[in-house]
Amino acid sequence: MGSTFISLVGCSVGPDYKPPKLEVPQNWKWGEQKPDPKGSHSREKPQIEEKKTAWGGNDLQGEENIKRAIEEARKNPGKWKLAAPKDFVKKGQWWKIFNDPVLDQLEAEAEVANQQIKMAMANVIEARAGVGAALSAFFPHTNFTPSYQRWKLKTHLPWLPFILPEPIFSTVPLLGQNGIPIPSGSIIGSTQYYGFQPTLNMWQVYLNSNWELDIWGKLRRQLEAAKAEAQASQAELEGMKLTIHADVAQAYYLLRYIDSQLEVMERMIHVYEDNLKRVEIRFKSGLSNELDLARAKTDLSRIKAQYIALESHRAKVENSIARLLGQPASTFHFPRKPLKEDPPHVPQSLPSDILEQRPDIAQAEREMAATNAMIGVAYAAYFPSVNLNAYFGFFNTDFGQLFTWPSNSWIYGPLIDLPIFEGGRLLANLMQARAAYEKAVASYRETILSAFEEVENALIGMRLLEEEQKVEDEVVASAKKQYDLALDRFQRGLSHYIEVDTTESVWLNAILTDIALRGERFIVRIALIRAFGGGWADSSMKKPSFQQNQSKN
Structure with a gap:
């Protein structure tokens, strides 16, 4: 019997959490090697078209193709792997690669004074307190409850005529009306339900204890969800720090390249x-005519x-x-601090696994684990809850006694609460929990897709902006030469001011664009x-100390 009870206590209803598999490309499309329209990138296109044909609705053999595709996916999992976030890996002060003491100082100030970081830190403390609250449910809850009540009762109770009077015995020796002593244990009166005193004092002091047995694992699922939410809040904090540091750095260099543009425009005004x-x-x-003068003023x-x-x-x-x-x-x-230097080198051929250290991915994965645990909480509500209750205290109408x-007075014993009819509430809660989990899974996959999109967009910018600036440098040199020739022709009277006006605008725009490209x-x-x-x-890319379990399928 004891082993059966232990086995019941050890079970947890609901699905156990398993990280989902995700499709992770091995290489970046815009990594160190630029995509070649005539190379491997173009060779993938016929494969994509072939897949579309195989899955097309007009194909009479569509069902067979689907079966073959599923079977091939099982044999060759390829780019799919289990989710294993590494947001715990220390990133360090990445902004120091720019070797700018002013930026270092700004980042240090943002770390300690930014209000969004402080809000995220408060969320972490709040979530950790939630873990403590969930853990407290495993222990008995005992309350000390003293009370005093004064009752007013009716002096006539017609609904109790069938209750016969009962004798009242004295507990101590008394002195009768005639001075005759009455020994203890003598009858001194009887209960009269038609003669209650109109007011009554009631004094109570008691301890009340309640302990819920976690037979179906509801409390364990709640604790599991609370821990996952606390880890998600920690990842949110790291993500907020990353966002704030990046925003500071980007705003800093935006300000500096604007300073460079202002410096150029001041010279151009002269x-x-x-x-x-x-x-x-x-x-x-x-x-010169009046039109040239108006153009120059404009x-x-x-x-x-x-x-x-x-x-x-x-x-x-x-x-x-x-x-x-x-x-x-x-x-x-x-x-003002105009931007003069070139940007530092950032490696572009890193493995795609580096995305596992993104805090937003870790946050989404932990939120997914939390919603999975809440399915077990909703499922456990279908089963009876067992509470051990105990009560001990004193109560009397006379405070002196x-x-x-x-x-x-005391009471102890189990209390079993079995839901019989809830009007569909339990089913609705279970469906809600399952829908929340599906939503979290979709959000997690969307976060992964957004991460790859952000990386590829940044890689495109790094490669093409560098090439664009090289071309723009040539544009600046050509525009300057064009302007010099136009100004010389104007001064010699060979052309109107419109040539100077046009070439001057081209030259200015080329310079401003070149500065903007450097800042970008x-x-x-x-x-x-x-x-x-x-x-x-390298220190950030080391494997974690514990081994992640990965599926063989």
């Missing part, structure tokens, strides 16, 4: 002013307006940095680091 003076001199001497006004708009954009970026650092925007000022032994190359590297999960050092 160029436009000099050109306006040249046109005015030629206009006064009759060598060009100068336009570039000044662009300069003001760029200053406005810089101020907004500066305010965003202040918020990330936990400082009021009104008191934060960042001096409250703590005497005749005033004691910094920003896209930060985006790649964020997409990788915040680190790629």
